[in-house]
Amino acid sequence: MILEQDDCAGRLQNCILFLRLASSVSYWTRRQTFQVNVGGVMIGSEHPLVIQSMTNTDTADTDATAEQIKELVTAGSEIVRVTVNTVEAAKGVASIKAKLMEEGISVPLVGDFHYNGHLLLTQHPECATALAKYRINPGNVGSKHRDANFQKIIKVAVSNGTPVRIGVNWGSLDQRLLADAMDTNANRNEPKESEEVVIDTIVESALRSAELAEKMGLAEDMIILSAKVSAAPELLNVYRKLAIRCRYPLHLGLTEAGLGLKGIVATTAAVSPLLIDGIGDTLRVSLTPLPHGNRAEEVLVARQVLQSLQIRNFEPQVTSCPGCGRTSSTLFQEMALEIQDHIRDSMPIWGETYPGVEEMTVAVMGCVVNGPGESKQASLGISLPGNAEDPKAPVYVDGKHDCTLSGDGIVGDFKKILENYVTTTYGKDSDERV
Numbered sequence: 001m002i003l004e005q006d007d008c009a010g011r012l013q014n015c016i017l018f019l020r021l022a023s024s025v026s027y028w029t030r031r032q033t034f035q036v037n038v039g040g041v042m043i044g045s046e047h048p049l050v051i052q053s054m055t056n057t058d059t060a061d062t063d064a065t066a067e068q069i070k071e072l073v074t075a076g077s078e079i080v081r082v083t084v085n086t087v088e089a090a091k092g093v094a095s096i097k098a099k100l101m102e103e104g105i106s107v108p109l110v111g112d113f114h115y116n117g118h119l120l121l122t123q124h125p126e127c128a129t130a131l132a133k134y135r136i137n138p139g140n141v142g143s144k145h146r147d148a149n150f151q152k153i154i155k156v157a158v159s160n161g162t163p164v165r166i167g168v169n170w171g172s173l174d175q176r177l178l179a180d181a182m183d184t185n186a187n188r189n190e191p192k193e194s195e196e197v198v199i200d201t202i203v204e205s206a207l208r209s210a211e212l213a214e215k216m217g218l219a220e221d222m223i224i225l226s227a228k229v230s231a232a233p234e235l236l237n238v239y240r241k242l243a244i245r246c247r248y249p250l251h252l253g254l255t256e257a258g259l260g261l262k263g264i265v266a267t268t269a270a271v272s273p274l275l276i277d278g279i280g281d282t283l284r285v286s287l288t289p290l291p292h293g294n295r296a297e298e299v300l301v302a303r304q305v306l307q308s309l310q311i312r313n314f315e316p317q318v319t320s321c322p323g324c325g326r327t328s329s330t331l332f333q334e335m336a337l338e339i340q341d342h343i344r345d346s347m348p349i350w351g352e353t354y355p356g357v358e359e360m361t362v363a364v365m366g367c368v369v370n371g372p373g374e375s376k377q378a379s380l381g382i383s384l385p386g387n388a389e390d391p392k393a394p395v396y397v398d399g400k401h402d403c404t405l406s407g408d409g410i411v412g413d414f415k416k417i418l419e420n421y422v423t424t425t426y427g428k429d430s431d432e433r434v
């Protein structure tokens with residue numbers, strides 16, 4: 001279902017006004033969408049925002065791919081996409097799924113198809129049925145017979161009851177559509193900037209493909225859209241336009257975000273305003289890993305983005321100050337790191353044993369200037385002594401001063417208080433806590 005542009009203009013104003021008002025009350029109001037079932041994981045406005053990732057192994061190497069999927073799932077990926085680009089890769093998909101199932105991992109697998117998806121999906125039905133979603137790029141379904149090839153993939157999706165993501169990417173935008181849009185723009189009295197025409201064409205490409213898929217019999221709640229670009233301002237522009245034109249869930253992500261710090265910051269800058277406005281139903285962070293780097297880093301970044309925005313909680317958060325001339329040693333940095341590592345290491349057990357522990361907050365502060373205030377806001381907080389301060393560290397529990405630590409064992413003592421807090425607050429007998 002696609003909304004006409006004219007219908008949308010007024011609604012956009014109302015919608016933005018509503019979101020701004022709503023954000024001051026409840027902070028986060030999701031754009032309403034259809035709900036899409038991807039192999040048992042629901043994507044849409046009625047469900048938690050889903051984190052997904054993609055392997056970078058050769059899918060034909062089924063052992064390596066299954067191993068990497070396990071790592072991504074362990075890090076928190078709820079859906080994993082694999083490249084399906086060759087006959088060998090297509091043949092490997094069912095085997096990868098079987099290997100994962102043997103280990104009790106039932107994560108939905110998504111097939112990423114370009115150019116030959118219509119052939120691979122029709123010639124390898126075992127691959128088509130093993131996948132929980134097909135990702136199709138309308139710009140890469142074949143140059144001469146693009147509509148026919150696209151329709152072949154949709155036909156497989158309809159017959160298997162498998163949803164699709166129509167993923168437009170500015171780097172592989174349908175050049176025929178773009179040329180037509182540029183021609184039309186050139187004949188306008190007041191032509192738009194060419195960048196704006198590209199953005200509009202990306203949106204049109206996604207919507208037209210979705211319309212064609214629906215005409216082929218694919219239900220509206222079996223379609224997810226994405227429209228990825230690699231610069232933050234354009235991403236905001238394209239997703240805001242797309243969001244008001246349809247009710248399909250949106251897969252969010254900055255494509256080709258880049259390496260390390262640049263990729264993390266660029267992604268966060270790009271997706272956060274959209275997420276705050278309630279746009280986006282599933283998130284993938286597209287970091288370039290360092291050679292032999294950890295692919296699961298993209299999953300950790302996605303989790304941290306969502307938790308920082310208080311959209312989902314995954315693990316207790318440690319608040320720590322930046323330090324300044326008042327901090328005479330590295331103790332508070334070392335302590336903040338040790339407490340954070342301790343929490344991460346404990347989460348596999350805590351998550352199972354202590355429901356709600358992921359909402360806990362811990363403050364580790366460098367001195368008493370902001371320390372007590374920040375500590376009182378956290379579930380548990382400590383202010384270490386700064387320069388020229390009494391060598392004592394007040395500890396706050398649920399906003400109240402609990403005790404004061406001193407001596408060489410501050411970190412160990414605080415860990416014990418932390419453990420005790422988790423057990424008594426989130427354990428079975430937590431109601432009895434006094």
Ligand code: SF4
Pocket residue numbers: 321322323324325326327365366367368369370371386
């Ligand atoms: S809490 Fe204290 S040590 Fe930390 S930044 Fe503020 S003044 Fe500096």
